[in-house]
Amino acid sequence: MPLILPSPGAFEYEEKRSRFIAYCAPVSDENSARRVIAEIRALHPKANHNVFAYSVGTITRANDDGEPHGTAGMPVLNVFTKAGVTDFVCVVTRYFGGTLLGAGGLVRAYTRAAKGAMDAAEPAELILHKNFRVTCSYSNFDKIKYHFEKLGIEITNISYTDICTISVSVKESLVSKFLQVEGMSILDSDKKSR
Numbered sequence: 109m110p111l112i113l114p115s116p117g118a119f120e121y122e123e124k125r126s127r128f129i130a131y132c133a134p135v136s137d138e139n140s141a142r143r144v145i146a147e148i149r150a151l152h153p154k155a156n157h158n159v160f161a162y163s164v165g166t167i168t169r170a171n172d173d174g175e176p177h178g179t180a181g182m183p184v185l186n187v188f189t190k191a192g193v194t195d196f197v198c199v200v201t202r203y204f205g206g207t208l209l210g211a212g213g214l215v216r217a218y219t220r221a222a223k224g225a226m227d228a229a230e231p232a233e234l235i236l237h238k239n240f241r242v243t244c245s246y247s248n249f250d251k252i253k254y255h256f257e258k259l260g261i262e263i264t265n266i267s268y269t270d271i272c273t274i275s276v277s278v279k280e281s282l283v284s285k286f287l288q289v290e291g292m293s294i295l296d297s298d299k300k301s302r
Contacts, residue, residue, distance in 0.1 A: 117229025125205025130225035132198035141197040148199040161185035162197035179214035187222040248291035
């Protein structure tokens with residue numbers, strides 16, 4: 109099951125007087141990722157490097173921003189892809205402290221910074237839901253509500269007129285069981301993710 113970032117995360121640490129500041133955030137498209145990268149660069153105009161990586165849908169990018177090839181952007185990207193996180197951007201800003209870290213040291217430093225930011229964002233499982241609106245008679249309402257609660261189906265709204273109209277959010281894995289509940293009629297449905 110893929111993971112997403114429910115919120116941004118940040119992490120900062122120092123390695124041999126070089127300061128690493130990592131920031132990651134959920135994004136829905138490549139333009140959003142580019143905006144985050146531009147904002148971080150504007151926030152740190154005197155930084156030596158603003159390394160970034162992002163993955164949105166089928167698009168994946170990593171950039172070393174002047175660090176030796178393969179020592180920064182790819183390690184940042186690998187932290188997220190190995191964890192199974194999708195639809196993210198991560199920027200690691202480095203203020204050079206005067207001591208060279210070497211290729212292995214750079215990989216470790218950028219990996220540590222990216223992992224710290226990712227952990228701070230607390231990746232969560234992407235669970236797809238489908239929204240339904242159903243109707244039922246008042247005589248069937250308690251029975252239907254009981255079945256929904258038993259299945260773990262979230263009731264998001266109920267309106268009472270001459271019949272009961274119930275809005276629910278159903279995990280995709282429970283849709284077939286939901287459809288077997290007797291005594292209701294489906295008005296409409298749509299998908300959402302959460």
